[in-house]
Amino acid sequence: xxxxxxxxxxxxTFPGVKANDNVTIRIDQGEIxxxxxxxxxxxxxxxxxxYGMFExxxxxxxxxxxxxxxxSPHTAIRLGIGMVHQHFMLxxxxxxxxxxxxxxxPQKRGLIDVAEAKKRINAIMEEYNLPVxxxxxxxxxxxxxxxxxxxxxxxxxxxxxxxxxxxxxxxTPIETDRLLEVLRxxxxxxxxxxxxxxxxxxxxxxTDSVTVMRKGVVTGTRKTKDTSIKELSELMVGRPxxxxxxxxxxxxxxxxxxxxxxxxxxxxxxxxxRGVSLNVRAGEIVGIAGVEGNGQSExxxxxxxxxxxxxxxxxxxxxxxTNFSVRKRRLTGMSHIPEDxxxxxxxxxxxxxxxxxxxxxxxxxxxRHGVMNNKLLSEFSDKLCKDFEVLTPGSExxxxxxxxxxxxxxxxxxxxxxxPNLLIAAQPTRGVDIGAIESIYRxxxxxxxxxxxxxxxxxxxxxxxxxxxxxYVLYEGEFVAEFNRSEADEKKxxxxxxxxER
Amino acid sequence: xxxxTKNVVNNICKQIGLIIIALVIATIFxxxxxxxxxxxxxxxxxxxxxxxxxxxxxxxxLILAGLAICVTYKAExxxxxxxxxxxxxxxxxxxxxxxxxxxxPAGIAAPLVIIVSMAAGALYALIPAVLKVYTGTNEVVxxxxxNFIATLFLEFLVTGPLTDKTSGVALNASAIVPKNTWLPRxxxxxxxxxxxxxxxxxxxxxxxxxxxxxxxxGHEIKIxxxxxxxxxxxxxxxxRSVFQVMIISGAIAGMIGAIEVFAIQHRLLAGFNxxxxxxxxxxxxxxxxxxxxxxxxxxxxxxxxxxxINMERATDVPxxxxxxxxxxxxxxxxxxxxxxxxxxxxxxxxKADNPxxxxxxxxxx
Numbered sequence: 001x002x003x004x005x006x007x008x009x010x011x012x013t014f015p016g017v018k019a020n021d022n023v024t025i026r027i028d029q030g031e032i033x034x035x036x037x038x039x040x041x042x043x044x045x046x047x048x049x050x051y052g053m054f055e056x057x058x059x060x061x062x063x064x065x066x067x068x069x070x071x072s073p074h075t076a077i078r079l080g081i082g083m084v085h086q087h088f089m090l091x092x093x094x095x096x097x098x099x100x101x102x103x104x105x106p107q108k109r110g111l112i113d114v115a116e117a118k119k120r121i122n123a124i125m126e127e128y129n130l131p132v133x134x135x136x137x138x139x140x141x142x143x144x145x146x147x148x149x150x151x152x153x154x155x156x157x158x159x160x161x162x163x164x165x166x167x168x169x170x171x172t173p174i175e176t177d178r179l180l181e182v183l184r185x186x187x188x189x190x191x192x193x194x195x196x197x198x199x200x201x202x203x204x205x206x207t208d209s210v211t212v213m214r215k216g217v218v219t220g221t222r223k224t225k226d227t228s229i230k231e232l233s234e235l236m237v238g239r240p241x242x243x244x245x246x247x248x249x250x251x252x253x254x255x256x257x258x259x260x261x262x263x264x265x266x267x268x269x270x271x272x273x274r275g276v277s278l279n280v281r282a283g284e285i286v287g288i289a290g291v292e293g294n295g296q297s298e299x300x301x302x303x304x305x306x307x308x309x310x311x312x313x314x315x316x317x318x319x320x321x322t323n324f325s326v327r328k329r330r331l332t333g334m335s336h337i338p339e340d341x342x343x344x345x346x347x348x349x350x351x352x353x354x355x356x357x358x359x360x361x362x363x364x365x366x367x368r369h370g371v372m373n374n375k376l377l378s379e380f381s382d383k384l385c386k387d388f389e390v391l392t393p394g395s396e397x398x399x400x401x402x403x404x405x406x407x408x409x410x411x412x413x414x415x416x417x418x419x420p421n422l423l424i425a426a427q428p429t430r431g432v433d434i435g436a437i438e439s440i441y442r443x444x445x446x447x448x449x450x451x452x453x454x455x456x457x458x459x460x461x462x463x464x465x466x467x468x469x470x471x472y473v474l475y476e477g478e479f480v481a482e483f484n485r486s487e488a489d490e491k492k493x494x495x496x497x498x499x500x501e502r
Numbered sequence: 503x504x505x506x507t508k509n510v511v512n513n514i515c516k517q518i519g520l521i522i523i524a525l526v527i528a529t530i531f532x533x534x535x536x537x538x539x540x541x542x543x544x545x546x547x548x549x550x551x552x553x554x555x556x557x558x559x560x561x562x563x564l565i566l567a568g569l570a571i572c573v574t575y576k577a578e579x580x581x582x583x584x585x586x587x588x589x590x591x592x593x594x595x596x597x598x599x600x601x602x603x604x605x606x607p608a609g610i611a612a613p614l615v616i617i618v619s620m621a622a623g624a625l626y627a628l629i630p631a632v633l634k635v636y637t638g639t640n641e642v643v644x645x646x647x648x649n650f651i652a653t654l655f656l657e658f659l660v661t662g663p664l665t666d667k668t669s670g671v672a673l674n675a676s677a678i679v680p681k682n683t684w685l686p687r688x689x690x691x692x693x694x695x696x697x698x699x700x701x702x703x704x705x706x707x708x709x710x711x712x713x714x715x716x717x718x719x720g721h722e723i724k725i726x727x728x729x730x731x732x733x734x735x736x737x738x739x740x741x742r743s744v745f746q747v748m749i750i751s752g753a754i755a756g757m758i759g760a761i762e763v764f765a766i767q768h769r770l771l772a773g774f775n776x777x778x779x780x781x782x783x784x785x786x787x788x789x790x791x792x793x794x795x796x797x798x799x800x801x802x803x804x805x806x807x808x809x810x811i812n813m814e815r816a817t818d819v820p821x822x823x824x825x826x827x828x829x830x831x832x833x834x835x836x837x838x839x840x841x842x843x844x845x846x847x848x849x850x851x852x853k854a855d856n857p858x859x860x861x862x863x864x865x866x867x
Contacts, residue, residue: 306734327737336735344735347728354724358736362718370718 002065004029004192010059019045021216032193034203037213038433039403043196047163051083052076082154083163092139100153144175163194200229237435245441248449253282256453262312264298272298274477285454287468292459295477304336305329335420339427345411348400356381388413405436426457475499524830549812550805555694561804563758565703567782568796570754575791577747578727583645584755584779586652587623591756592763594622596770599679611682616760623756624749631748635741660772676770685765699761710793787835
């Protein structure tokens with residue numbers, strides 16, 4: 001049988017960058033094919049060419065053995081190719097129904113035939129188990145539901161080949177499981193699925209075969225059953241990667257951070273934390289596990305001083321700092337890698353330098369009497385860029401020119417440079433490729449080994465298990481369990497995370 | 503460093519290009535309205551080159567207004583109330599000038615009325631800032647509405663408490679302020695009304711440049727403007743920055759009021775302000791909110807306005823021609839902001855493999 005999709009010897013150059021260099025990808029009929037690689041490896045470029053966003057400089061594309069020219073997304077849809085983008089292409093103020101049929105409305109006497117549309121969509125939803133309320137507006141939906149709408153939209157247009165661009169990057173673990181379920185179902189119905197990701201576990205869980213890309217070329221194609229995380233990550237990064245960073249023997253010191261019966265409200269004024277207490281000692285990494293939205297954000301904000309608790313006390317190195325300002329807390333030795341680097345951790349349109357100096361710009365010798373020493377601050381920032389391997393021609397460039405991983409390095413560099421007693425690391429590896437993850441893990445472990453306290457908050461259970469000396473499980477604003485490193489395992493924690501036991 | 507210079511040169515060329523496009527479009531309008539565009543432009547050029555003093559006179563309030571706008575713009579606060587603040591500054595300055603003894607040496611009286619005007623402008627700007635910080639009132643709306651209060655208050659003053667009782671006819675103006683409060687004019691540009699305010703403007707350009715690029719205050723304003731959550735997270739106080747920029751902006755506005763009264767009119771007139779505040783927005787926009795750029799765009803608009811006035815005097819071409827040019831520049835500058843955004847939207851499709859494309863606008867989620 002002919003391949004469902006063949007992209008042969010594709011080359012695509014953008015001004016200054018060779019995004020794809022003689023890349024060949026073959027995808028079997030009815031398989032789930034993983035396309036993996038680090039940021040900037042050229043995965044999305046390949047798929048955008050398949051979807052007709054732009055045409056390759058050279059090379060051919062074949063569908064079911066037939067050579068085709070995909071000149072626009074319109075052609076792609078006609079050829080039965082559907083794409084779910086990472087950033088959803090939906091109109092927030094329209095209903096789900098209108099979003100799905102937008103551009104290919106069934107018509108009756110010049111009007112939209114809503115009944116017919118609903119009938120067709122309901123059939124799709126039933127066949128693939130994709131329930132969504134058609135009359136809700138898009139802005140009312142959760143991220144997972146929006147994604148389902150995107151998938152339905154593609155199927156409604158008759159897609160037989162479905163491209164998913166990093167579909168799990170924005171999903172919670174439970175939503176991810178549901179998505180994988182849907183994908184299996186789609187596969188059973190004869191759909192061919194291309195799955196772009198850089199989460200290797202998902203690749204192993206769901207795909208039939210994998211193509212790995214690095215720096216615009218294919219570094220390997222494997223049958224999923226014949227490969228391993230280790231091999232795939234090596235192909236991706238180009239060197240062996242080991243996330244199991246060696247660590248010194250566990251030897252905790254004094255309490256650095258203590259929370260005593262802390263309660264807090266979220267931004268909508270609802271109770272987010274109900275009397276949580278914890279302690280983090282010098283020389284240990286304490287992990288907070290839990291499904292996102294169970295009070296993690298508020299917990300971090302109470303500790304870092306961005307919101308005031310409604311009850312309880314925050315102690316830092318034995319001192320009550322509940323009423324300290326953010327700056328005062330930072331000056332007494334607290335650092336904070338925020339969960340959302342673009343919303344909280346960086347000013348994207350400002351220069352790297354402007355972002356790097358945030359902990360230092362007001363201090364001697366970097367400034368005196370409110371006048372900054374710009375030369376010194378630039379040197380400071382250039383040095384941090386070098387130390388933390390930020391890939392940029394210079395620190396006067398805007399942060400928005402960096403890739404996600406490099407942005408994270410700016411944040412981490414800035415927060416670690418102050419040599420804090422306590423480092424709060426929230427989702428430190430989110431949206432970061434595996435090479436960068438390894439270096440972040442090393443840095444966190446190094447902090448611990450140097451006798452610093454680290455509070456790790458992460459939605460990735462693997463990460464928590466791999467790094468933490470002690471683990472608290474947060475569920476609906478309460479700690480429902482506490483584990484030591486030796487006694488923790490994924491199954492035990494997952495039970496508490498979902499609230500099945502407390 | 504090379505890169506930086508290149509960037510600056512690039513930016514300047516771009517702004518000059520904008521002006522040229524605006525002038526070209528304006529001439530099309532003129533041609534459509536039945537004027538001879540070439541003659542108009544020549545007339546404009548002649549009145550500009552022949553009357554440097556007039557250019558300086560008009561450029562002074564525009565440069566100051568541009569500075570007042572750009573400082574708030576840096577913090578993403580929009581002060582549309584420069585007009586109101588400069589009126590309040592002028593009112594307070596005049597009121598004080600009319601009560602202090604005429605025997606006070608000018609060296610004390612003149613600085614005193616300037617400081618009073620600046621303080622009044624700053625206080626008047628502080629009200630919307632307080633409303634914004636403590637009640638979440640949108641400053642665009644509040645500052646705009648405060649302009650009307652100020653305008654009506656000015657009319658009340660000049661027809662009521664401060665009205666000139668010595669002249670028999672109703673003038674809608676205050677009495678002439680005592681000579682010891684008058685600000686000196688620039689003698690070699692006489693008989694124009696160009697005055698020492700221009701030097702104050704030059705000094706302020708340098709001071710604002712220094713604040714923006716060399717001080718911690720400027721850095722905080724920049725970060726607050728770029729990302730308020732980040733500012734809070736980094737331990738800054740975004741609310742304090744809002745107060746700071748509004749006070750600076752209002753004080754500069756008050757200074758404009760003082761200059762108009764004490765250097766030019768020598769009395770408080772009901773309609774003394776032709777709308778410098780809003781012109782300041784255009785000045786700042788064209789300068790890309792750069793204080794040094796404000797100097798040049800202020801001079802440019804000053805020349806344009808003065809040229810328009812002179813031309814109207816000499817020919818039958820209305821000075822509204824300059825309004826058209828200004829309006830077209832606003833549109834082009836605004837489009838210049840919009841185009842990269844639209845482009846960013848399309849780039850979303852093209853962007854190679856970056857999971858964090860949330861940076862640029864155009865998300866349709």
